[in-house]
Amino acid sequence: MKLTLETKRLILRPFTIEDAQEMFFGWASDPEVTKYLTWNTHKNIEETKGILSLWVDQYEKPERLNFAIELKKEDKLIGGIDVVGYLGETYHQLFDEAVERYNARQKRNDRKINDYFEHLFNRPPSKSVIEGANKQKSFYEHLVYIGTKNDSAVGTPDAEKTAECLREYMEGFQARNPNLYVFNAVMHLDEATPHLHIDYIPLGHYSRGLEVRNAKNKALDEMGFGNDAHSNNRWRLREWEVLRDICNAHGIEISEPKKSRGYSYTVEEYGEHEDEIRRLNEEKAQVETELTDKQSECEKLDRQLEQKADQVKAILNYIPDYEKEFQIEDECEQLCEELTSLLNGKLSIMKHSDEIISKAQRLSKIMKKLSNSTHKSGDTVYALRERLDRSLKDTEDVRQRLKQTSGECSELRRDNSALQAQVDELTEFVSLLKRCEPLKYSEVRQMQENIHAQREQEVQQSAARKKKSWGLE
Incomplete structure (x- = not known):
């Protein structure tokens, strides 16, 4: 992949660590220039080397690249520019490996996924947010702003403070939210107040089906915010607390979260119109996460149906397994021994009646499975029939004993009821005697x-x- 472009006057090329000195003295240390960028003014050349090291590592990830702008004649570095990746490329980077593993496990071509984005939204990617049939979004936007045009308008000293707070907030966003993949972040300083747009794709991880998916509720759950109707609000409250601490460190006090769903970033208060819009957006986002959960439940049920179908197919195509037969025989003998032990005495029968029924049902299921099995080998069939006859006889004996013990259990329950009635009567008599x-x-x-x-x-x-x-x- 060629990363260098040339015109008559300029060269657009990748940054290197050696550019640190020119970048630091050229613009990175100038507050008048960096106040319009998403990172703070560099106090020393080591900070410049640090951000250059990060950019150099990102050349292996094509979704976001930073390039140096160089004057051709003077061989002088005069600035930089960053290129944000295409949403479709980001989806390929995040989900293609999981899709490939998922497709390799599918036996039916109609269940394979050709393109994950189009699989979710039935159309190619675009710059705007796309909603799927279940209200799932192609990406989510996190809007952060501090104050209003009345207290922190662009061009005022307070606006510079709020912009610095927003830069610091953004620098830690990805580390705080490892399951929210940020593919674009922009700070606007050309409108009423400084504000930050963070575009991210939520990543949820699953043990079955497609291992990595666009799933916001699952992403929040993996980050420790729970998997219920309030998980999104808990996450947003945590982010508000982070912003509050940053603002407090810079001498800015922001209001508490609103009592409506979600929260707002304010210095004093917003108008009723802005609050209502924000509340409705939060409710909409909550419904979307709930729909995502429902989709996950449907996929889970589909997987369970596939498993049941595979089990039925395995039973229909049963192939004798001598070792497995011996294991079944051993299990039958063990169940018979356990039942014999549990059926020893009326008290034992009453105490373990549920366990006796469970083991008898398990033994019955094993017998039914053995009786329905067929073998190609005559010797195998003969051996199986012998074991089946013995097992059926043992099962019939157990059933008879179970029937007998069930009657005994009923009789004991009646006796117990009669005794309890006598105890109640005597207790009442003693109580009356004590009073009278x-x-x-x-x-x-x-x-x-x-x-x-x-x-x-x-x-x-x-x-x-x-x-x-x-x-x-």
């Missing part, structure tokens, strides 16, 4: 305590006699 005959109740309680003490004494004496007879004392 407190003296009698106290006498009965005293007699009961004496009986318990006597029983405990007898138990201790019996234990002492046993120890003595065993020669332990």
Whole structure:
């Protein structure tokens, strides 16, 4: 890829680290020039080297490039210009690898994705925002501004402060939001107040289907803002707090977020008209994220249907697997042993009734699967039938025992209900006795305590006699 252009007077070429001195003394250290740029005035040449190093690394990423402007005759560096990438190229860079892996797993051509952008929006990319059928956007714009034309209009000292705050805010935006890929950021200093436009594509990562997608709600979830109706508001509030701290450091105080959805960046307050527009935009963005979630749920259901279809196909095309058969046989034996243990006694049956039913159902499913299996080898069929007959017999025995124990469980439940009724009746009697005959109740309680003490004494004496007879004392 050729990155150098020449005209009669100028050369447009990539920057190098060696340009640091000319750039620093030429314009990077001049506040009158840098106040119109998206980065701050450089205080020393090391800052210039740092930004040049960043630009040099970006020549490997064609979505945004910075070029040096050089006078041909004088061989002198006089400025720079940046080139912002085409949205379609950005989509190819972000999603092509994931699309290629997704297509490689598809067996049907009609499920393959040729171009991810056109797959979402049914048209080629353009500079303006495009909405898909589910209100998903081709990219999202984050607008940040501080104050109004009444307190920070362009050309005033406060405007220079707010522009510096916006530059600092933008410098940390990508690091704070790794899932929001910024492909364009522009600061406008030619309108009523300085303001910043940040264009980004949200990146969500999935373990199934297309691994990387344009999914704002998923992107916010991965960044720790949750996956509910308020995740976007939580993110915007965090960004407001970042801007507030930056403004406070520069001696500017901004208002608290509005009580409506989202927030505003103000010094004092905005008019009712601006607040209403912002509120409606926030509600619209929230609906879009909810629709994105619904689309993700639909895709998840499609994947589940595919899995079920694959399972059915695997069953229809069953091929004998001797090792797997032995594993099934071992599982059947283990289930039978566990059921035998659980069916030992009425109390065990009552305590583990749900577990007994679950294991019996599992054993029944295994038997049904074995009974429906067919083998090409006669020897395999014969061996399978033998195991099937044994398993069916064991299953029938378990069913009979389960039927019997179910009746016993019902009987025990009835007995338990009767006992509970007696307990309730006795409790009520004791309560009435305590209220109506407190003296009698106290006498009965005293007699009961004496009986318990006597029983405990007898138990201790019996234990002492046993120890003595065993020669332990």
